[in-house]
Amino acid sequence: MTIKVGISACLLGDQVRYDGGHKRSSFCADELIRHVEFVKLCPEVGIGMPVPRPTIRLEWHEQAPADSEHAPSVRAVVPKTGEDVTARLTEFADRAQPHLRQLSGYVLCAKSPSCGMERVKLYDPVTGYSKKAAEGIFVQRLRQLHPALPLEEDGRLNDAPLRENFIMRVYVYHAWQQLLGKATPAVAVKKADLLAFHTSLKLLLMAHNQQQYRELGRWVAAQQDLTSADAQEYIEQVMQALGKPATRANHTNVLQHLQGYFGRHLNAEQKQELSQLILDYHDGIQPLLAPLTLLRHYLREYPDSYLAGQRYLNPYPADLKLRYAL
Structure with a gap:
């Protein structure tokens, strides 16, 4: 669409x-x-x-x-x-x-x-x-x-971070609108669809607002099918959380979290290379794109369905080049 x-x-x-x-x-x-x-x-x-x-x-x-x-x-x-x-x-x-x-x-x-x-x-x-x-x-x-x-x-x-943040939210909101397209008079969002959508946002939310990431996780776990009012409450909370620009420290935390998924696949040299790239990003030596590119490479080599569904890795078209300056 x-x-x-x-x-x-x-x-x-x-x-x-x-x-x-x-x-x-x-x-x-x-x-x-x-x-x-x-x-x-x-x-x-x-x-x-x-x-x-x-x-x-x-x-x-x-x-x-x-x-x-x-x-x-x-x-x-x-x-x-x-x-x-x-x-x-x-x-x-x-x-x-x-x-x-x-x-x-x-x-x-x-x-x-x-x-x-x-x-x-x-x-x-x-x-x-x-x-x-x-x-x-x-x-x-x-x-x-x-x-x-x-x-x-x-x-x-x-401003590069504000531009990236806005475009990311546009794509998330659009995905939510597509989900609402399945609504019936009785149910705005089915529980299974909500879980799948929220799961795709976990790393993005972790990068932008860790407190709301945890609170939203508990809220979603307690829900059944959503009414229109519940659905509106959910997306407002998501947009509020994502509206807070991600910090370098939070990005580093997410990158290290991602690194853990490949631990059993990588040799010592590969682990060291990835760890150093993440630390270089944390210290402002490398842009966010550097460790992300290597992580996406490893995901192609060692597929993981959970990671493949994470919007954090591919939140918008790459040719917008929004993460070059982060």
Whole structure:
């Protein structure tokens, strides 16, 4: 199945920004596009604003307008006219639900009052001062509708560990969506399918969050067939655990764990070579890819069905080269 990823339209080069420009992301537009189908959205254009258009800013209001149903304190306002477009941006996310439900991830435009994930400027209309303390109105609603959906900003994708972490979560979430495709009205996920899926994630979870790895293991062991609510709780916990970037120490622990599976097959020289590669990775001398490449070589020589099913070893297409800088 095609992996669909939402994206702020300006990041693919569409000239939809307030000034008529774009913020094309070379990683998304040139590399990731080879592996996913992007679904382009621009909330501000989606609510009928023109290109170019007056800027929107986020304002802090101690008291929300009387006609506001949800009464949030953070409002999206057009300073030039005073128009409040908060409700329209929220409603746009609701109208986009047929598209959003298909997505396995979302790449958002940083600093945008509609799409910014974090540190968006928040103005005090009384004092005129601002601080980087808000998230965009569209993103806020997106999180409410799809709390487990992997999200990332274009600027943060320039950071190698954050880029790798996001793409890994997209592929895991997509696999979960495929599992949900088998759901019936009574059962969202069968116990056997849950066990198989969770087993495939064990080493990934161990690398990213050892405490949640243990807690999720106990939770899964106690389950029977999952209801929709149970399934949602599970995937939210998984995405939360994987959202924590893996440390070098945790990766080293997983690599040594993998090494143990080949102990009886390798001679002393091979064991020493693999041990040294893992230690060199731990010390920052080698990238993660070096010991992983050797471990995958040994897995081909000495097949193991449990290891072959571990997403840790092949979490996404190799040609994205995401582990070269880890």
